[in-house]
Amino acid sequence: MKSKTKPAKAPQRADAQRNLEMLLKAALAVFAKSGVDAPVRDIAQKAGVGVGTVYRHFPQRSDLIVAVFRQEVDACADAAAELAAKYPPAEALSRWMQRFTQFVAAKRGLATALHSGDPAYEPLPVYYDAKLRPAMAMLLKRAVDAGEIREGVAPGDLLSAAVSLCRTPYDASPDHTQRMLALLIDGLRYGAGKPA
Amino acid sequence: MKSKTKPAKAPQRADAQRNLEMLLKAALAVFAKSGVDAPVRDIAQKAGVGVGTVYRHFPQRSDLIVAVFRQEVDACADAAAELAAKYPPAEALSRWMQRFTQFVAAKRGLATALHSGDPAYEPLPVYYDAKLRPAMAMLLKRAVDAGEIREGVAPGDLLSAAVSLCRTPYDASPDHTQRMLALLIDGLRYGAGKPA
DNA sequence: TGCATAAGCGGAACGGTATTCCGTTTGTAC
DNA sequence: GTACAAACGGAATACCGTTCCGCTTATGCA
Numbered sequence: 435m436k437s438k439t440k441p442a443k444a445p446q447r448a449d450a451q452r453n454l455e456m457l458l459k460a461a462l463a464v465f466a467k468s469g470v471d472a473p474v475r476d477i478a479q480k481a482g483v484g485v486g487t488v489y490r491h492f493p494q495r496s497d498l499i500v501a502v503f504r505q506e507v508d509a510c511a512d513a514a515a516e517l518a519a520k521y522p523p524a525e526a527l528s529r530w531m532q533r534f535t536q537f538v539a540a541k542r543g544l545a546t547a548l549h550s551g552d553p554a555y556e557p558l559p560v561y562y563d564a565k566l567r568p569a570m571a572m573l574l575k576r577a578v579d580a581g582e583i584r585e586g587v588a589p590g591d592l593l594s595a596a597v598s599l600c601r602t603p604y605d606a607s608p609d610h611t612q613r614m615l616a617l618l619i620d621g622l623r624y625g626a627g628k629p630a
Numbered sequence: 631m632k633s634k635t636k637p638a639k640a641p642q643r644a645d646a647q648r649n650l651e652m653l654l655k656a657a658l659a660v661f662a663k664s665g666v667d668a669p670v671r672d673i674a675q676k677a678g679v680g681v682g683t684v685y686r687h688f689p690q691r692s693d694l695i696v697a698v699f700r701q702e703v704d705a706c707a708d709a710a711a712e713l714a715a716k717y718p719p720a721e722a723l724s725r726w727m728q729r730f731t732q733f734v735a736a737k738r739g740l741a742t743a744l745h746s747g748d749p750a751y752e753p754l755p756v757y758y759d760a761k762l763r764p765a766m767a768m769l770l771k772r773a774v775d776a777g778e779i780r781e782g783v784a785p786g787d788l789l790s791a792a793v794s795l796c797r798t799p800y801d802a803s804p805d806h807t808q809r810m811l812a813l814l815i816d817g818l819r820y821g822a823g824k825p826a
Numbered sequence: 827t828g829c830a831t832a833a834g835c836g837g838a839a840c841g842g843t844a845t846t847c848c849g850t851t852t853g854t855a856c
Numbered sequence: 857g858t859a860c861a862a863a864c865g866g867a868a869t870a871c872c873g874t875t876c877c878g879c880t881t882a883t884g885c886a
Contacts, residue, residue, distance in 0.1 A: 447853055447862060472844065473843065483864035550742050551665075643882055669872060680836035681874085691873065788850060828886090835880070843872080851864065856857100 454491050461502050470499055471545045475483035496547075496554035501545055502554040503558055507565050510537040514569035527573040528619045531596055534566070535611050538600045566593060571579065583622040633669045650687050652677040657698050662736065666695055692743075692750035699740055699754055703761050706733040710765035721779035723769040724815045727792055730762070731807050734796045762789060779818040788814075 438536035464472045487577060492498040492529045513533050517526040548555045569591040578585045599614045656677035660668045670691055674681045686696040709729050713722040744751045767785040774781045795810045 449853065449865060453863085474845085475843085478865095485845085486847085486865055487863075490863070493845090495844065546742075546746055549745060551739075645882070646834060649834085670874085671872080674836095682836055683834075686834070730866085742858065814879090830885090831881105831883090833880105833882080836878100838876090840875075841873095844870085846869070847867090849865100849867105851862105852860105853862080854860095856859090 442517075446539055453481070453487055457483065457488060457491060457498070458501060458505055460558055461498055462505070463501060465499075465543060474498075474545055479485050494554065499544065499547055500554060500558065502517075503541070504561060506537055506540060509568045510534060510591060513567040514573055517575060518573060522582070523573070523577035523580040524619070524623065527577045527583070527622075528616070530569070531592070531615055531619065532612060534593070535615060536568075538597055539611075542600075563590075571618050577622075582626055583619075585626045587622065619630055632721070633649055641648060646687075649679050649683055653679065653684060653687060654697060654701055654804070655693070655702055661698060661739060665739050670694075672714075681747055690750065692748060695740065696754060699737070699744075700757060701732055703758055706730060707761040707765045707786070709814060710769055714769060714772060718778070719769070719773035720815070721774045721775040723818075726765070726810070727788075727811055728808060728814065730766075730789070730792055731796055733806075733809060734793055736763065736795075761787075773818075778822055779815075780821045783818065 446573050457477065464477045464480055468476065474485055474488055477498070478488045481488075484509075488498065492501065510533060514530050517533070519527070519609050521529060548558055567589050570593055574583075574587065574589055574592065577583045595618060596615065599611050599618070633745075654671065660673045660676055664672065669683055670684055673694070677684075684694065688697065706729060710722075710726050713726050713729070717721070717725060744754055756804050763785050766789055770783065770785055773779045782809045791814060792811065795807050795814070813820065
């Protein structure tokens with residue numbers, strides 16, 4: 435008789451739950467350092483578990499990659515609410531877009547895997563859009579309602595623009611994207627409070 | 631009897647030359663059936679040779695992929711001249727663009743490899759453009775000069791448009807691309823013979 | 827034609843990877 | 857404390873790219 439409050443998804447035993455978290459953390463770090471082609475053994479070692487444990491939690495290698503991606507998307511989406519609670523609307527939007535570019539930069543390594551044609555990755559773009567577009571929309575609406583930025587800008591467009599800015603030229607300085615993004619936000623501030 | 635006409639590139643022995651051709655043909659077929667990740671052993675078997683023979687001709691797996699890609703590009707480019715000799719200018723252009731979409735569809739499997747970041751594939755896009763753009767330009771010029779289609783259309787733009795049309799929506803019928811392409815060509819015919 | 831020779835060949839062997847399997851350990855309910 | 861199933865670790869398995877080397881054979885020459 436277990437209490438019904440826990441979703442059935444969660445593993446039963448406490449150590450299993452702990453290992454799952456360790457694995458996701460380790461995979462994130464290893465993927466960032468060695469790319470998504472890093473051996474499963476490396477991730478298992480970093481997490482302090484055997485490869486068998488990896489494969490019980492993630493039957494296929496791609497399942498682990500998907501889980502890491504979703505975790506990153508979730509973290510980025512959650513950051514929107516936190517920033518909205520902590521800063522004035524326009525600044526929250528600005529800070530979140532900086533945060534979003536970090537996500538895109540981290541996703542860079544995963545991008546080739548996502549485009550590999552493996553059906554395992556097919557639902558990921560949908561997940562990405564379903565989570566991040568509403569986050570962006572919420573921040574945008576608050577800033578517009580507060581009269582801090584102009585109205586008439588679509589959330590999806592802003593997301594795409596931010597992604598584009600992450601494609602920096604060959605030898606741009608590390609904070610190039612940050613500066614371009616700041617410029618973009620200032621552009622939004624221009625003409626604030628006026629009707630479309 | 632052409633003695634000196636062969637470039638020094640060609641392998642010395644007749645059987646080596648034959649095996650090279652068999653390998654390219656086999657690789658094309660296997661890649662089409664099983665994707666570019668197909669095992670080298672499969673290709674060797676299909677060609678009726680041992681893996682050692684594959685690796686003498688193509689030291690790296692990627693070299694074989696590159697060779698197949700170039701062969702396809704060359705075949706597509708050569709088709710332009712053949713069609714130009716056989717059909718009236720506008721029809722030659724139309725047929726070649728159909729032919730080109732077949733190439734793009736076949737390249738689909740290779741596309742992921744090309745975008746994998748492996749430096750071995752870096753020169754391929756340049757090769758692609760150097761071969762296919764002039765082919766398109768030649769067909770286009772003949773059709774314009776004959777007054778069969780309008781002028782002022784850039785060869786590169788038409789190539790890109792054809793590629794875009796190959797990105798069919800999820801469940802398009804198989805000949806969707808063909809029909810869209812025909813529409814595009816008819817558009818070119820509109821206003822033919824008039825100055826820009 | 828027959829021979830010498832090196833170009834070319836086949837496939838076993840090697841190193842490295844994902845994935846599976848199973849004996850052992852350990853968290854948890856009673 | 858005990859029983860037992862869940863979970864674990866890592867050796868074993870299966871495959872893949874690439875290398876290596878003894879064997880085969882096309883070719884130039886007498």
